[in-house]
Structures are given as C-alpha cells and as structure tokens.
Amino acid sequence: MSKVEIPRKSIYRVSIYQRCLQRLIENGVETVSSDALASAAGVKPTQLRKDLTYFGQFGTRGLGYNVNTLSEVLNKVLGAAGYQPVILVGVGNLGSALLRYGGFNKEGFEIVAGFDIAPERRHASIPVHRMEDMGAFIRKHQVRLAILAVPSEAAQHVVNQMVDAGVQAILNFSPTVLQVPEEVTVNNVDLALELENLSYFVREP
Amino acid sequence: MSKVEIPRKSIYRVSIYQRCLQRLIENGVETVSSDALASAAGVKPTQLRKDLTYFGQFGTRGLGYNVNTLSEVLNKVLGAAGYQPVILVGVGNLGSALLRYGGFNKEGFEIVAGFDIAPERRHASIPVHRMEDMGAFIRKHQVRLAILAVPSEAAQHVVNQMVDAGVQAILNFSPTVLQVPEEVTVNNVDLALELENLSYFVREP
C-alpha cells in the first residue's frame, strides 16, 4: 500500500502551481525553475520542490521544469483529466449567485443541475429539480461532486442523502460543520466567517 | 511588547466558536463546557481551551464557560464590537453575485459602496462608483475592509491603490497571489480552486 499520506495543503498548492503553469503556457514559456514558479505561486522554492516529490521527479537539474510536461503531470495528479458533472444544491440567495457567477464551469467541470425544495426558483442556464429527486439523479448520472448552499439547519440532512447516493466530495457554503464518513471530502467556504475573521486584523489608527 | 504571536488558525477557530455560542444563546443555554462547545465547532476540547488561553481565562473550573460572557469576550477579541464599513471592488459576474447574496451584511458589517471601471453596472441596493473615486472614498469614510472581485490582471493594481488609501484587510476573490505590505492582511477565497482541489479526492468506483 503506497499510502504515503500526502498533506492536504500540498495538494492545495499543486492546484495553484497548475494555474501558474497555465499562464506560462499562454505566454509561450517553455521552461521554468522552481524559484520562478514558486515566486509566482507565492511560496518558497523548497516548498514547491518538496510538494512535487510527493508525486515524482519531473525536473532536470541545472535547468528546471518543462512547463508543458509538468502541467500535464499535475493535471493527471489532480484528477482533472476527465469530465466531472457537478450538482448545486440549494438555489437560494447564495446558490443562485454562485450559478450566475460562471467561474465553476471550466476545465472539465460542468454544473449539470440544481436542486431546491422550491424548484420554481428556475434558473436560466440550468434546470432546477425538486429535492426529492436528488438521490435518483446522483445515482443515474454518477455525480461525485456537489456544491452545497442550503441553510445551515438543512445542511446535515441533505449531506446524508448525497453521501448515500454516492457523492464523494462536497464544496460546502453552508456555515455548519458537516459530519461525513471519512472517505468523503468536504471543503468549507464560509464567506461571512472570512469577513468576520478579517476584522481581527483591522486595528485602530 | 505583548506580541505573543497568536496563530492565525486559532483566530479562525475563534470565529467558529463565536458562531456556535450565538446558537447557544438563541437556545437559552447559559453554560457550556469546553467539551460540548468543541464538539459543536468540530474540534478537540483541548484545542478550544488552548485557543482561548491566547486571550485570557474565561472559564470556571468544574463548571464550564458562561455562554454570554464568553461570547462578549470573543466579540471584543475579534474586533467585531464596532461598525465596519466595507467596499466591494469589481462589480462583474462574481462581484454582483456577492452583492445579491446578502450574507455579508450582518453583525456590524455594511457594504457601503461598490466600485467598477464600468459603473453603469448599477445595483439595486448600493451605489456603484467609478474606479477613480475609490481612493478618495476610502479616505473620506475611513474604510479599512475591502472585498476584491476584479479580474486577475487588474487585481494587484487595484490593491496597491486600496492600500495607499488606507485599507488594512482584503477579502480577495480574484484568483491571484497579491503582494501587500505585511501590516495588511489578505484572506483568499478562490472558488474555482476549491472545486478543482476536490476533484483530487474523487476516485473511481
């Protein structure tokens, strides 16, 4: 078993490196040193190198990394190679704001459906279904990834249904701590909390 | 100098504790143990206690914490006591989605104005001004907190202006690494990255 336990933070940073590489490709750059790439990503070069060693050796000593090769490798590592259907559950204030913001629909991701207790909350670009149909939909379309934006009270209940139906990863915008089995991954994004947190750092003149 | 260097993660968690306390208050609970509060917040009780010691001693041995007292203390600690005017810069796709989502306007925060290069992007609830007027506005209204949702290319430039004018903390939704002087705090929220990151954890059946 090669479970060497890769730190979650490393995986996070790999996504950042990936984005920087994309920009380099656009600019026609062919080779990049750990030094240059790290500074673009806002980390120390040793950290970048250490992060990469979790996945293999991709550089050439004395030279650096081939931008295209590295980008392809990281793509594979991140599993971003294939297509991922995504559902968005909770099409209220925040949910529909997230839909309107198109940023999720890129590079292999597609929000294929919304779900809400009040599905008349219709949305131009994607169909919004009734909550009761979520489980069946997940199973039918083999959805593995879900965005959750329901009120806190409903969150845990909805998550249980999702997980039962086969969802493996959840991007959670509801301000609650979710209980999930350990094979399911949750990324929490708590917008109000982020703002609140900042006010600690605002000090008087 | 009492700079004991409080870990940023602790401050983060304090915001979470605060939210759990709020719920307890609503339910009329008067006292809570570190054990109970920690499990509500999804952390270990020792961690909660350790976090609190950075700010003082608020509990009664053998009993627990008084919910009201603790909540007030944490409020003060987080600087959330007063009123904070907030500006939102970049009223495009994401920016206006964030405005529509009302979640920021609570507990002492108020989004007082938006700024955009194309200010005709008018928005029902708040005035959207021209970008050139941002600096003056920040100075005039003593704005210390800003939400940034401009395209990556523009982000650093806008941030420089903000910081010059006196902004001390930025909630950054632009997918870029921002360069700021060390007295300025940035919280990054990169929605696309969060989703991309999750796909690493989605494994085949």
Added chain:
DNA sequence: AATTGTGAATTGATTCACAGCT
C-alpha cells in the same frame, strides 16, 4: 554554473496529562 531532489534540522500546531479550582 545552475538547479533539482531530499534527509536532517527547525519551526509550528496539536494533543496529552495532570495540577489547580470550584
């Protein structure tokens, strides 16, 4: 000469274990 890859050292965060109050 430049730059990667990595074991060792360091720094930081979490958890333990228990003394100290109530």
Added chain:
DNA sequence: AGCTGTGAATCAATTCACAATT
C-alpha cells in the same frame, strides 16, 4: 467530582543545507 488551564510531549509542516545531475 467535574472541568479548566497549561507545561511538556508529540506530531506535522516547513525550511535548510548540500549532494547529485545536467
């Protein structure tokens, strides 16, 4: 008896320092 507060121990992440490679 119950629960907090905390120094000491452990665990995890980062950074250093340098050998290996082109």
